[in-house]
Amino acid sequence: MSPTDFSFEPAYLVLAALAAFAYAWQRPRGGRIALFAAGIFLIAAPLNSPLETIAAHRLLLIHLLQNALIADIAPLLILLGLTPAMVAALNRHGGARIRARYALPLWLVAWYGTHLANFYDWALRTNWALNIEHALLIAGGLLFWWPIVSRRLSTPAALAYLGAGFVTSSFLGLALIFSSRPFYSFYEHAPRLWGLSPTRDQNLGGILMNAEQTIVFLAAIGYFVWRLLEEEHISGADGSPAAHRSPYNGRP
Amino acid sequence: MAPYVAAGLAAILFAQGFVRLRHRGRADLAGWDRAALFALGLAITLVALSPVIPDETLLSAHMAQHVLIGDLAPALMLFALRGPLLAFFFPSAVARPIVRIMNSLTARRVFALWAANLAVWHVPYLYDLALRHESLHYTEHACFVVLGLFAWTLLLDRRLTVGTRLALATAMFAAGQVLTDVLVFSFHSFYPAYNDVRDQQWAGLVMTGEQLLTLGTLAIVLLRPRLRGVRLAHA
Numbered sequence: 001m002s003p004t005d006f007s008f009e010p011a012y013l014v015l016a017a018l019a020a021f022a023y024a025w026q027r028p029r030g031g032r033i034a035l036f037a038a039g040i041f042l043i044a045a046p047l048n049s050p051l052e053t054i055a056a057h058r059l060l061l062i063h064l065l066q067n068a069l070i071a072d073i074a075p076l077l078i079l080l081g082l083t084p085a086m087v088a089a090l091n092r093h094g095g096a097r098i099r100a101r102y103a104l105p106l107w108l109v110a111w112y113g114t115h116l117a118n119f120y121d122w123a124l125r126t127n128w129a130l131n132i133e134h135a136l137l138i139a140g141g142l143l144f145w146w147p148i149v150s151r152r153l154s155t156p157a158a159l160a161y162l163g164a165g166f167v168t169s170s171f172l173g174l175a176l177i178f179s180s181r182p183f184y185s186f187y188e189h190a191p192r193l194w195g196l197s198p199t200r201d202q203n204l205g206g207i208l209m210n211a212e213q214t215i216v217f218l219a220a221i222g223y224f225v226w227r228l229l230e231e232e233h234i235s236g237a238d239g240s241p242a243a244h245r246s247p248y249n250g251r252p
Numbered sequence: 253m254a255p256y257v258a259a260g261l262a263a264i265l266f267a268q269g270f271v272r273l274r275h276r277g278r279a280d281l282a283g284w285d286r287a288a289l290f291a292l293g294l295a296i297t298l299v300a301l302s303p304v305i306p307d308e309t310l311l312s313a314h315m316a317q318h319v320l321i322g323d324l325a326p327a328l329m330l331f332a333l334r335g336p337l338l339a340f341f342f343p344s345a346v347a348r349p350i351v352r353i354m355n356s357l358t359a360r361r362v363f364a365l366w367a368a369n370l371a372v373w374h375v376p377y378l379y380d381l382a383l384r385h386e387s388l389h390y391t392e393h394a395c396f397v398v399l400g401l402f403a404w405t406l407l408l409d410r411r412l413t414v415g416t417r418l419a420l421a422t423a424m425f426a427a428g429q430v431l432t433d434v435l436v437f438s439f440h441s442f443y444p445a446y447n448d449v450r451d452q453q454w455a456g457l458v459m460t461g462e463q464l465l466t467l468g469t470l471a472i473v474l475l476r477p478r479l480r481g482v483r484l485a486h487a
Contacts, residue, residue, distance in 0.1 A: 156478035
């Protein structure tokens with residue numbers, strides 16, 4: 001199969017279409033539509049394009065790119081695209097029960113569990129199981145971002161949650177970067193592309209994963225730090241005379 | 253020799269301030285825990301600069317040296333000196349200009365200086381030049397120590413808001429990430445003196461790990477009371 005051939009995971013085309021239909025039914029407005037559409041696109045396109053061909057038959061690097069898109073970026077965009085009414089409705093129908101302290105470990109289980117060598121190789125060899133792997137990653141991503149987007153976390157709690165997520169999820173990427181032998185036997189024997197050896201392919205995959213997570217998490221943390229500054233500004237905490245005094249003025 | 257003289261001077265200054273404050277009956281502000289913290293900071297600096305660290309053969313060891321003297325040690329020493337003890341630390345003759353400098357520090361200025369210093373000294377040409385010229389190498393280390401002291405002065409300043417301190421810490425971590433990502437994500441060596449890519453990747457990891465330890469601990473300490481406050485409000 002040529003790397004430029006299209007491959008499909010039709011289940012995700014159908015799900016994307018259903019999600020888009022359900023979303024449009026609520027008649028949303030403004031920039032949220034673009035966010036939701038981008039999220040849906042980032043799930044449907046990587047899984048139904050030459051990216052899928054290369055990921056499922058040639059390169060781990062592209063598979064990890066797919067996973068980063070569907071697990072980290074797409075779920076966040078989809079949730080950011082929801083209107084306040086949709087978020088409230090989801091909270092009424094069980095969303096309110098999703099606590100950060102459960103969402104984080106479950107997301108980590110999905111993140112690390114789907115990248116275990118046995119599971120990964122099995123998913124790639126049976127092919128249909130790739131759908132399960134991707135479903136777990138998407139569900140994990142939605143679960144992780146929900147407490148943030150549903151605004152049920154205070155700003156300090158959101159910062160702690162994001163910091164914990166950033167640190168605890170980074171070990172997979174680091175392991176891939178620093179590995180000197182391939183973890184996944186499927187890619188060890190797969191036909192190569194662009195002259196990448198299996199180990200270099202894996203190292204690059206780790207780099208991509210780490211870079212993507214660094215950008216996404218630091219952007220999110222930056223947003224909440226900015227929000228904390230805004231809250232302090234509104235409450236007057238930053239304008240108090242004490243805030244401008246130096247600790248060195250109280251010399252005996 | 254210069255680092256050991258500076259460390260000795262710092263120890264003397266701490267000892268006289270510590271004794272003076274205790275003689276005034278404020279042992280509560282100059283406890284032995286602070287003396288231990290300050291000694292730990294000094295010890296880390298001295299160990300980092302000692303031959304135990306193979307900074308001439310390994311970039312990762314050189315990076316460890318920099319983050320220890322420029323981040324962890326200043327954090328520990330300033331944490332030990334927080335409050336009135338800091339005022340007693342400086343002799344009266346030098347206190348005024350130091351206070352003036354400290355008063356002029358703002359989070360934006362300090363971050364700009366700190367990040368510029370980090371970037372400039374990691375330019376391969378300058379990094380190699382510093383390795384070949386001892387005086388320049390001392391200057392490099394002095395810059396890391398001074399900028400580390402400036403940054404931690406603000407990070408530990410309880411009169412600044414939590415948001416300002418977290419913003420500074422996040423900005424420092426993000427700037428550090430730019431450097432570490434360049435080191436970790438590359439497949440060729442940047443510094444001619446250290447021709448080992450894997451060692452270079454470890455150097456990046458050393459910096460990330462150390463920053464997570466220091467800035468991460470600070471973030472936890474700053475956020476914890478607020479998280480407790482939220483829990484109490486929910487209860």
